[in-house]
Amino acid sequence: MIPFNRPPYTGQEDQYVQAAMRSAKMSGDGAFTERSHHWFREQLKCDSALLTPSGTQALEMAAILLDLEPGDEVIMPSYTFVSTANAFALRGAQIVFVDIRPDTMNIDENLIEAAITAKTRAIVVVHYAGVSCEMDPILALAERHGLKVIEDAAQGMMSTYKGRRLGAIGHLGAYSFHETKNYTSGGEGGLLIVNDPRYAQRAEIIREKGTNRSLFFRGMVDKYSWVDIGSSYLPSELQAAYLWGQLTMADEINRDRLATWNAYHAAFADLETSGLVVRPHVPEHCKHNGHMYQLKAKNLAERTALLKHLKDADILAVFHYVPLHSATAGRKYSRFHGEDRYTTAESERLIRLPFWYSMSPEIRQKVIDTVHSFYS
Numbered sequence: 020m021i022p023f024n025r026p027p028y029t030g031q032e033d034q035y036v037q038a039a040m041r042s043a044k045m046s047g048d049g050a051f052t053e054r055s056h057h058w059f060r061e062q063l064k065c066d067s068a069l070l071t072p073s074g075t076q077a078l079e080m081a082a083i084l085l086d087l088e089p090g091d092e093v094i095m096p097s098y099t100f101v102s103t104a105n106a107f108a109l110r111g112a113q114i115v116f117v118d119i120r121p122d123t124m125n126i127d128e129n130l131i132e133a134a135i136t137a138k139t140r141a142i143v144v145v146h147y148a149g150v151s152c153e154m155d156p157i158l159a160l161a162e163r164h165g166l167k168v169i170e171d172a173a174q175g176m177m178s179t180y181k182g183r184r185l186g187a188i189g190h191l192g193a194y195s196f197h198e199t200k201n202y203t204s205g206g207e208g209g210l211l212i213v214n215d216p217r218y219a220q221r222a223e224i225i226r227e228k229g230t231n232r233s234l235f236f237r238g239m240v241d242k243y244s245w246v247d248i249g250s251s252y253l254p255s256e257l258q259a260a261y262l263w264g265q266l267t268m269a270d271e272i273n274r275d276r277l278a279t280w281n282a283y284h285a286a287f288a289d290l291e292t293s294g295l296v297v298r299p300h301v302p303e304h305c306k307h308n309g310h311m312y313q314l315k316a317k318n319l320a321e322r323t324a325l326l327k328h329l330k331d332a333d334i335l336a337v338f339h340y341v342p343l344h345s346a347t348a349g350r351k352y353s354r355f356h357g358e359d360r361y362t363t364a365e366s367e368r369l370i371r372l373p374f375w376y377s378m379s380p381e382i383r384q385k386v387i388d389t390v391h392s393f394y395s
């Protein structure tokens with residue numbers, strides 16, 4: 020069976036994980052975490068970057084930093100992973116969904132303003148497939164209404180919008196290092212990106228169980244104590260060491276993924292010209308990271324048939340998000356503002372093809388041929 024995903028592995032990870040195993044410190048914020056934090060601050064040009072045990076927890080930290088009160092509203096797309104909404108629902112916020120654009124599957128920047136009320140506090144954008152949302156109009160809108168912008172850039176490491184790195188554009192950003200993402204810290208992991216310096220110190224406190232332990236270690240206070248709410252958001256050094264192996268190969272991983280993406284894209288051009296499928300769209304000013312390769316079939320029935328055709332050929336392709344507003348918890352914690360013109364209809368057409376770092380050309384070709392045989 021050709022799997023849908025394989026966790027990224029470069030061969031560099033073993034030496035660092037072993038070093039972490041043998042060091043005197045395996046708990047959080049050791050040498051590999053420090054190195055990673057430094058790497059991200061340099062690469063993203065952000066104020067602070069803090070590793071977390073998962074992308075979900077980075078989003079939870081962002082939600083705590085916003086100091087939301089019950090009933091406050093947070094605007095986001097419904098076509099996203101459950102954690103995007105859950106992190107804010109956990110703080111008592113009401114989730115307000117708006118429709119997506121059919122071309123990028125990202126939140127439609129033109130529909131956000133109409134969903135803003137006196138209770139709106141933040142806009143959470145999701146850069147689907149590592150392709151950026153329209154950040155300039157969204158930031159301008161947020162500025163006009165005094166709202167914060169949180170980037171769920173879980174899929175967006177190495178991608179840019181007008182030259183700026185995703186996750187480092189809004190007030191706060193989150194990456195995921197889950198094994199299905201472009202870079203992993205050993206299966207699970209994440210990163211909180213702080214771009215607004217006003218959040219930097221409190222982010223460290225929330226991450227350290229609500230204590231000012233980081234300040235103590237830097238010699239800025241003479242003892243540490245409980246100063247705020249918080250939780251345990253430090254990954255183990257084993258996670259950080261695995262990630263460090265991948266960061267040393269960051270450009271190579273990105274290059275390889277883009278090569279696979281471009282090969283898929285070229286191979287399906289004819290099907291798109293014939294009007295049989297729709298290929299992913301990347302706006303001119305966005306550089307993506309080859310996070311996934313998705314096609315849209317005509318409708319749900321055709322997608323179901325295509326997935327079965329691939330499965331019969333031992334290829335595991337998968338669909339993606341079931342819109343959150345139609346889920347059980349979605350009905351309780353959210354509302355959909357405006358018309359669901361594209362969210363449900365477009366999500367039902369989409370399939371994701373097998374994709375991983377260092378995928379062989381033979382496997383890729385088998386996937387390509389099998390999709391073509393379905394349409395011929």
Ligand SMILES: *Cc1c(COP(=O)(O)O)cnc(C)c1O
Pocket residue numbers: 073074075076099100102103145171173174194195196197207208209
């Ligand atoms: C993967 C993902 C997350 C969650 O990340 P975890 O590391 O699995 O907790 C959140 N949002 C989006 C859009 C994702 O793709």
